[in-house]
Amino acid sequence: MDATDKVIVFHSLDDLKEAISTDVKSHDVLAQRYCVRFIMLNCFDAFRELTKFLIRELGVKKFDLETLALGPDKTIDIDTLSDAVRSLKVSSIVTPFSELARFFKESEFKGFFNDIILSEDIAHPQKRIYIPIIGLHNRFTDFLKSFGRIEESAPIWQYYTPKDDKVMVYVSKFKDYIIPDKLNICSLTTMRDWLSFWKKQAPKDKILCGASPILNRWQNAKPDSIFTFQPVDNSHEFITDFLEISLPIEYKEDELEYWDDLLQSIGKNAAQMFDFSQYVEDLFNRKTITVNDILSFWADDGTPAYGRWLLKAYALTYQENELSGYMRNILQEIDDFKIANTLFVNFTERIFYMTNAERLQNFDSRKNIMQSQRDLFRALVPEEHQSWLKEHIIEIAQKDDSLSQAKRICTATFDFEKVLFLGWYVLRAEKDFGLSHLKDFYPDLTGYLTPFEAVATKVPASWVADYLQQFRRAKMADNYTDELKAIVDERNASADSFYNWYYSFQDSHDLLSEIQHNKVYPIDKIYWVDGLGAEFIPFIHYLLENSQSGYEAVLSQIARTTIPSNTHLNSFDVNNHLIFKLNALDELAHEGHYQKYATLVAELETVKAVIHKILDDNKVGKHTIAIVSDHGLSSMSRKCDSLKIDSKTKHEGRYAPLADDCTMVSDINFVVHENERDHKKYKVALRHQSLGVKPTHEVHGGATPEEVLVPFIVISNDDASKFLKYTIVPVEAKVPISDRKVAFKIIPEPQSSKAIFNGQEIALIRHGMQWEGIISNATEGKHHITVIPFRGKPVQLEIEFFGMGFSSGLDLDDF
Structure with missing residues (x-):
């Protein structure tokens, strides 16, 4: 059988x-x-x-x-x-x-x-x-x-009946989700559900089974005349085919892990109510997510790769009208969600691979986005990629006589760009990168170059403003100019000529003590910024005016250190309650060799960070703050051959200590000076030539104006200490050269007023409702004149002096 x-x-x-x-x-x-x-x-x-x-x-x-x-x-x-x-x-x-x-x-x-x-x-x-x-x-x-x-x-x-039952069993690890009724699929999530079902109900054509024993053993069921088993282990397939949720995301096999996360987040019972845009907005706690939000969330270390994957789909679908074409292209191409900076690198570099026509369409949108998220791009585009960008921008600039493409591809985001702007301004200001371009591309540098007469700064000696302006220009070009050399040769020709201007400035410590003792300003904090020279005064004013902090400079003047102009002899007593020391600028000067253009850019960033720190640390409450310094810095000693007259110098040849009984006297290269604080003798370099070795860093310790002269600035957010507000207009915008009298209406009426013309201070005298002064050194043409009323901000106005034509005092009709 x-x-x-x-x-x-x-x-x-x-x-x-x-x-x-x-x-x-x-x-x-x-x-x-x-x-x-x-x-x-x-x-x-x-x-x-x-x-x-x-x-x-x-x-x-x-x-x-x-x-x-x-x-x-x-x-x-x-x-x-x-x-x-x-x-x-x-x-x-x-x-x-x-x-x-x-x-x-x-x-x-x-x-x-x-x-x-x-x-x-x-x-x-x-x-x-x-x-x-x-x-x-x-x-x-x-x-x-x-x-x-x-x-x-x-x-x-x-x-056997004439026809077998036929049942499709989808074996799925995704359990407990409510399947839409119209799909006519029965969901059995446990082994008990599976065994009970066949006794109680007529069979369904389709069953979704998540029972663990069946998940592990369904392959053993072949061959089978009733059941066809099909594994469903793809979360994308389950979301679209079984939950019938339509999502604006193209499926890619290597992104399956994100579909797994999405399915887990959808919720067992909420599938039929799932709204993708609402889900993403709730996930990031926003009512709507802007393009800037997308970049911020993308950069956040707390945002997982899954979150960035969602942001891409959200942006391309729900912010389509807000997205620029450039941003859309970058997002469409992005496929790396685990590393945050990939998006920012691609965004920065993609334009270089475009045709000229494509670049023209995308220059502005790229620039706007990078500038709006400047800090993110600076942080997330690595140095090697920034170097790549720099090389390609230089390559474009070298092929472009007018810099038209190079200027449009720059966004003023990275420090290397500022180095380029500085170099272009120095080398091509007269051709295609003048002051107007500098204002657009590198406004901080224009703030640094602001003339002293345009800010409310007390300058005890008129030549100093010209010297510091020449020094800043020489520093920008990294060139020891004849103009700068001529001034320092005149002012520091000897010990006598040096002392003539040295003692005309108040010592910063004495000035601080005087103000505090007389309670001129209610100073409650003092910030000692190590290495901050007087050259930065206009820049500090520019930073304050653009800070929107509520702080104003209520006192600004040039003070001096003692010589040698080093920290030891000019320090302030730090106690972390009244006096705070900020070292970043001095550390920058000493940490590496001076680099043409780059070091000045770094200094401006450092000074900016220092001032912003002071403002940020004092947001709460009313404060009046003094900003002081112990010395300035000079880059010009690097450009001069060393005198090599002393082998035991300090600070790269800027000075040398002397014995107390030393009988050495000053000569044309140095001054022998007994310091006002420690009462010891020092031999201090008068000009930029160092006494010993030739420096490679920025230096201090010598007697040049940029080393000795420092800011003394009092800032306040207390209205009682701030400048008074005036409206100032010229009575006549054109003045005869023979008259040389200028007149202004100043409203409201100040206690006093003065004007500055070509570095010369002129007292204005009130006559009736106007203030008048004589410009003795006026010449024909248009000139800028700065009017400074009592406790008011300086206002720069344009006055034109014109000639009266030929006159001999005779009537030509007599001939």
Whole structure:
């Protein structure tokens, strides 16, 4: 006998029922010896009807397999199943057996049937154990073919309907999501759900199963005449096909991890209400997310790669109108979300790969975005990429006579650009990069170059303003100019000429003590900025005016240090309650060799940071603050050959200590000076030539004006200390050269007023409702004149002096 002969085939369910009823009463030896009956089916409706028949008409007990499991999502091993079947004391139907057995490995499958097919219960000859086998025709008949004692086993019945049930089972690790009803997919999330389903409901065409045992063992179910198993382990597929959520994101296989994160975030019960834009806005705690927000969030270390992936889709879909074409192109190309700076590097460099026509379309939008997020681009574009940018901008500039493309590709974001702007201004100011370009591209440098007469600064000696202006220009060009040399040669020609101007300035310590003692200003904090020279006074005024901090300079003047102009002899007593020391500028000067253009750019950034720190640290409350310094810095000693007259110098040759009993006297190269504080003697370099080695850094310690002269600035956000506001207009904008009298209306009327013309201070005298003065050194043409009323800001006005033509005092009609 073979397997085919052993299986009894029925063509109707009624015939099968009749055979079962007959079998119960049978006195056949084999029928009574072996109690297990296998019933082969291909339809779950037949299974449920047969189950009802056995229970209701034959009194068979139902044995639910899920009761054997140790948990709702646990499987049942074959030993437990075998023991349970053999231990049944009464006639029972094991349900739903095949929905467990189909996931056994082949060895387990055959082992189980081998174990129970010949189960005996001689004491209960009419006991029957019914085991329906649904959809496992091939696997079960293969077992029967290999079973050696098939002839002596109990009968095996088969009833197949004309058409098999067909069920698509999507095996998915994504559980508990509510699937839209219109998809007609039943979701079964645990093994208990799976086993219970087949007893209670008509089968669905599609089932989504997340039971862990099936996830791990569904491959064992092949071949199967009813079930087709299809794994669903792709979160994108699950979101789009099973939750039917439409998302504005193109699927890329290497971005699957982000789809996993998104699916996890959607929520088990919220899929049908999911709104992508709302989700992203809620995630970043914004009602709407702007382009600047996108860049800020992208750069944030706290934003995961998943967040950047969402931001890209959000921007391209929901901020489409706000996005420039350039930004859209960059976002479309970005595929690295793990490293924040990739976007910023691509944004910076992409324009270099465009055609000239494409560049013209994108110059402005690129520049606007980079300038609006300047700090982010500075922080996130690495040095090597900045070097790459610099090289390519220089390459473009070298091929462009008018700098038109080079200027448009620059954004004033990086320090190297400022170095370029400084160099272009120095070299090409007369051609294509003048002051107007500098104001647009590098306004901080124009602030540094502001003339002293344009700011309310007390300059005790008129030549100093000219000297500091010449020094700043020489420093910009990194060239020891003849104009600068001529002034220092005149003013420091000897000890006498040096002392003549040195003592005309107040010592900064004395000035501070005088103001504090007389309570001229209610100073509550003092900031000592190490290395801050008088050259930076106009720049500090520019920074204050553009800070929107509420602080103004209520006192500004040039003071001096003692010589040698070093920190030791000019320090302030720091106590961190009243006097605070800021070292950054001096540290910059000493940390590396001076570099043409680059060091000045770095100094401006450092001074800017220092002033902003002072303002930021004093946002709260009303404060009046003194900004003082111990010395300035000079880059010009690097450009002069050293005198090499002393081998024991300090500060790269700027001075040398002398013994107390030294009888050396000053000469044309140095001054022998007894310091006012420590009362020791020093030999101090009078001009830029150092006494010892030739410096390579910026230096201080010598007697040149930029080393000795320092700012003394009092700032306040207290209205009681601030400048008074005046309206100033010229009575006549054109003045005859023969008259030389200028007049101004100043409203409201000040206590006093003065004007500055070509560095000369002129007292203005009130006559009626106007203030007048004589410009003795006026020449024909348009000139700037600065008017400074009492406690008022200086106002620069334009006056034109014109000639009256030829006159001899004779009437030509007489000839």
